Amino acid sequence: MRKEEEIIGHxxxxxxxxAEIIERERKLGRSLDVINVESGVAASGIPHIGSFSEVTRNYAVSLAIKEQGYETRFILFSDNKDGLRSVPAGMPDSLKKYLG
Known part of the structure; x- marks a missing residue:
């Protein structure tokens, strides 16, 4: 007979x-007053589904922590120090002086 697994949240x-993050933080003795969830994107290049999914996954975890009764802070940052390797399509060639 198979043991029924506990359903967490949805x-x-x-x-x-x-749930794993909450348990880990509890075991480490860290404060559970506010749990920070971070995500980042690079400013260079064309936005794509991969960069969107990074943000979406982390935001979903943040919402799930909140639904489990904990306050969260979702922090999204953009790495604007990422040097351009080439001028993006549709942008003027005058931007070449800013490469690197």
Missing amino acids: GTWYDKIA
Whole structure:
């Protein structure tokens, strides 16, 4: 007979990750007053589904932590120090002087 697994939150992967984060922070003795969830994107290049999914996944975990009764702070940062390797399509060639 198979043991029934506990359903956490809505039963999604991000609910499970949220529960693991909360348990880890508790075991480490860290404050659970506010749990920070961070995500970042690079400013260079064309935005794509990969950079969108990075933000979406972390935001989903942040919401799941909140639904489990903890305050969260979702921090999104943009790495604007990432040097351009080439001028993006549709942008003027005058930007070449800013490469590197």
